[in-house]
Amino acid sequence: MEFTVSKILWTLLGLFIVLNWGLIMGGTMRKIVARVGKRYGIPIYQPYIDLVKNYSVRSQITHGVMFYLGPVFRLSGGVGIFLFLPLIFGSDHWSNFSFSGDLILILYFQFFGMLGMALGAGEGGHPYSAIGVSRGLSQFTTIEVPMTLAVISLAVQYNTLSISEIVAAQQGGLANWTMVTNPFATVAAMLSLLGAFGHSPFDLVKAPNEIPIGPPTEYHATYLGVLRTNAAILHVVEAALFMNLFFGGATNWFELILKTFLIYFWSVFVGVVFPRFRIEQSVQWFLKIPLILGIIAIIVVL
Amino acid sequence: MDFISPINVVAVSLGAAFFMGLLGKKAQTVSYILLLGALLFNTIVSGQWLYGLATNIIDAQQVYTAGFRPPFSINLLMGLDEAVITTLVNIVGLLGAIYMASGLHKKGSGSQVVYLVLIMSLNVIVLSRDLFNIFVFLEVGSIATAGLIIMQKGINAVSAGFKYMLATGIIASIMLIGVIFIYRFTGTLNLDFVMQSHPVLKQGALISSFLILMAILLELKPFPANGWALDVYESAHPGISAMLSSAVATANLFVLYKFTGMAGESLMYYISLIGLVTFVGSNLLGINQTNARRMLGYSSIGQIGLLVAIIGLVPHSNANFKLIFIGILTGHYFAKAGLFWIAGIVKAQNIKEWSVLRNRPVLLFLFLTFVLALTGFPPFPSFWGKWQLVMGLSQQGQIAAVIAILVGSFFEVVYLLRWAGYSIKLEPGKLPEVKLSQFIPVILFGLGIYATGYFVSQATNFGDTINYIPLVVVAILLVVDFLPAYIKNSLSILATGWFAYLLIPGQDTLKLVFTVIFLVGGILTLIPGFHVKGKRAGFYPSAMLMFGGLALLIEAENMLQFFFAWEIMTLGSYFLIIRGKESMVHAFSYMLFSVGGAYLILLGFGMVSVGNTGLSLNLLSQIKFYPVLAMALLAVGFMTKTASLGLHIWLPGAHGEAESDVSPMVSAILLKAGVFGLVLLMLAAGGEYNNYQGLFYTLGWIGALTALVGNLGAVFQEDAKRLLAYSSIGQLGYILFAFSIMSQLGWLTGFTYTINHFMFKAILFLSVGGIVMRLGTHNMYEMGGLIKKMPFSFIAVLIGIITLAGIPPLSGFSGKWLFYNAVIMKGWYFQGAIIFFAGTIAFLYCFKLIYSIFLGQLKDNHRNVKELPFWYLLPQYILILGIMVFSAKPDLILKPLGTALAAAFPSNPLIWEGTKALSQLGYWDATTIMIVIGTMFVILLIWLMLMSRKAQNVKQFNIVYAGERPERPELTHVSHNIYAGYNKALGFLVAPGITGFWNYATNLVESIGNFTRRIYSGNGQSYAIHLVSYIVVVFIIYISSI
């Protein structure tokens, strides 16, 4: 594969679509949450307005170079996952730069944004930022355990680590989806997804009303705009990753939109029902049922 | 050339003694000169014979007395053995007289006569072939010794002399009975004739040979019937103790050797058993000693026990018997005399007061020389003796004896090195004035031990393959230690570069990796030394000892070279580590684990040599004797260096408390020596298709758990350097795991991790070490906000932790990717998941490290700190360059490595398509990833800048604080116990259970020692009972077994 101009343009178009879908999906979810609370809720285009407003703030401060670079790292994390993830199965245009690395690359590239953000927030000098980051990292270590087991289980099942090939193996109807062929891995991964998406009960990182909003406490204006852009992209691509791994991938944009919506909805759905965990509860929770499910998933495929 | 007959020794000594007696107390000086003259004469006689016999100018000669032939007269035999022993005895006699010059001079001719008689009697018992003659002179010697003991003032010395008389009296009577029996059964007292009637002795008169041998054995102070001897060592004049330990024991050992001909095979077994029990038991009790001289006494008894065991264990027909015996004997002889003499100079009783030696570096150097010689480190004679002994015993299949010897040696190491540590580290007091007469013998013995070491090494099998050049470099650095540090630093870098220049060209790929890490890494970590002002005494010899050892390790082709290099390296690193301010305890525990590991390696090598000829390292691939056990022993030995789970407790302290530029040496480089050993071992095990699957499976689990515990331990550290040290434990766990996979991908993972760990750990330790040096604190919560003061260090640490955490696009990710593929293909899913979990935990401490130090709030007292010195930054940025190259083009290193590994691991290779790596499972293109991420990052940065207004810089406390303002940076910097919640959730995993285990083990050993020590009541009567009951017990056991 080469970096041709058309390839890059197609990728940018894909990014644009993903960004928009991410914003709309975010708005929709907030609308849904509002309706659960018997509210009317925001207009679903509200995220756009917020974004425009954040980018148009007329003054800005910085605590230092790393503070400034933090959001860039964070956005690179999101965009990077997008770049390395094949979105639509069987399409050259929407497979992005996935030829440069496989599933492992994506799993590890998640850390890129996290680390950069953590450092940026750290230079902000705000105590809550550090507390938020420490919680986030703590929680993340155990979130990844069932996820890893599920991924290993998948790699053994399909004998590949290439996402395209995993999706290819799931083609041909619902019966071939990992969800059906390897239910334990799917459940383990979906439980760890709850943590990864950071909705309640695992919303310790930002923990509204407790440590105001954690790491981004000092971030504002354009920084916040960049962070929000990233959040929109990240939600879609992470959901798309799960979609590719467990739910048969997508052969067209509609399928992608539907599936990512449902996957994201799962975490929101749980979020509106359960209250927040404490940090040690959250850390231990992933080492209980999800871990056992992950182990079963591996034993099953052996 | 005319040879002076040995009979003249007796004649001259007696004549001199007679004249000295005539002179009386008036002419002390004259009589002292006479004494020296007689001793010098003795030395010349024995030395002349030694020279003649060794160069074959003359044959062994019998000397007859009274004009008759034996059995009607007494005859003396002067052979090579006798010549060696008498030379040793006479040299220490002469030097001892010089050492005790003031004492002997003051006491007058009486004590001088006694002294001369003692030396003469020792000569006679060595030379004489007549039983009764030997008995008589043993008695003469005992009385003389007792006389010399009570020469020292004080009630203790008198009481010790009395106990000595009591004991030797009992021993003499037993011997006399034995002699009577011998005469009754054989009709002769001449040793040669007695030997001829050996069959008679064996059948009818067992008791006679038993009694005679027992008497000699008791004379050699077997455990536990040796309380009387300990009191003597402790309270006699140190010069006398030195004589007892070196000369008397040497002569008595020779007598035992002469007598063994009388004993049957069965008795030899008991002799060896007695020796081993003495060696282990005495050294065990030595651990609890705080009195230096008493401790030396224990050590002395232990060493003599070892020599007794050697006489019993090794067949005298064995070609190496004499080498082993002489090796260990001379090690003991020089070291013990030297140490007792130094004890006389120091005058301090308690071992904690020995730091006074630091006032005289030469004396300290000699002290360390003797201590290390006793513990069997190279290049001292006992090292070669012990090596040959272990190899020989293993080949005889006597593994149990080897284990006993190693256990005893380990106990000895414990107390001797603790003592060494005290003398190096504790605050020195005032050293009493050193007299030249006391100083000269010590120096001569110091030189003697090195020379003997060299000669013994040349006589050892394969000893001539040892490369002494690194040691020469060390010696040169020792000599020029008075020069300023930067000159010595340049010299060291030159020498390391020279080693590298010699070793790197033509090296095979696998070794090349380690060569570069050891030597290029050595150069890089030496560079910060330019920052040091002053002399930095003792640093460079130690560093070059370590790097020289590492170079030798690469070069090693046989097991002896390997073990030599291993010990040299251990020694160098010990002296480096102990330089840290708080390092005494940690260096000690490092050394204990290292020595323990080295002994396991020695035992393993011994087992490897069973049934094989030669010592080539290739033999590791054809172990015939319990191969799995031998492999496991070697692996555990190497794992003490890599600090695997259970053996890791020394590492955090040792690395954390070391000096700023020593930490990267010992962490980034030295740990790889263990890895190198494991790599050699696993390659020899047969690569992919080996017969040790179970062993490697276990190692894999150990590696995984080490990674978890190490990383989790790092998370909860508040000390920056300890955090890094724990992280090393974790990283080495990964490496162990990866190599245990035993597939090409696994090994590529292992190598990638090894290379990465070398680079990032050197960077991190250099940065953090430099910062600790600048700030004067290890605690991270006392730092913070340094990014603005030290931007270059921040970048270095950032690159370091990104590599450590394995985040793309840096080279850490190569390791992670390879690792996943290797694990899944191998089928080690659960271990793999644990390692992955450990990997995510690494983020926690990475963040804590960089955040607590560089981000957050700048502390008030750090406002004026400067960036790290250039000499610290230079190596870091060279290494960063290395990381960048390895990240962008991993194929440069991994491709040739893959080719090199293909021989041992043919299946499932990593395939390269340009820069893209393909495994059976997945693919990864580091160069593309680098380009994509780099481009994207720049574009997004430009995007942010375009969208932003001018960002206004604000000050430290301009943060949102709920309408309030922060008051002090200390209160605003969240760092201490930042992972409290995590600790609550998972902290139980790192509860110090393993430390608890080792503490328990140490306490157990100490309490056993303390309990056993109670038999030494200090009461002469009890000691007499001990002696008698000892004979009875041994006799009953012996008789019942026939």
Place this chain on the structure above:
Amino acid sequence: MKMKETDNQNKFLHEDIEKREVIAPDGSIIEIDPMQDYFCDARPQVSEPYKIKVVEKFLNWARSESIWVLGFGTGCGSIEIPPLMTPRFDAFRYGVQMRPTPRQSNAFIISGYLSVKTLKRVIRSYEQMQNPKYVLLWEVAPLTAECIGTVTIPLTGSICICRSTCTLPVACRAPKLYLPGL
């Protein structure tokens, strides 16, 4: 007289703000003046609005549709803010959100009376908000301060500092009254 004044001022200073000396790692002594060293006293640099009217109008619309509120509840009025987000009033539908940090907020609701002690916090929070920013004073307290007799100067002070965008001098306590203000 002047001296006396400063003494008087110092009396009210928290001990942490007083000058102090610390010892650097190299042994030198550093004098710390917290008021000067920790805080930035530069005026906020606000960039000009875009020259193109349409763009600026569009942005202004976005700003008006996305008002993020920093609540400063000092008195009885503060209890009225939470209901604003409840189903009954649901300010979300107008793009109103509560933000916990002034950095991200555009509108500042001061919902009660101000005293000397509170005023500095108001100013600090206000300064930490980014431009463009709006202030909503609520309740009678700020205006009828004289009647209550607690604060007089702060009143003018706050208005002068914050350039109040909108003042609601109504004593009626009902959350819905916030909405027109917003």
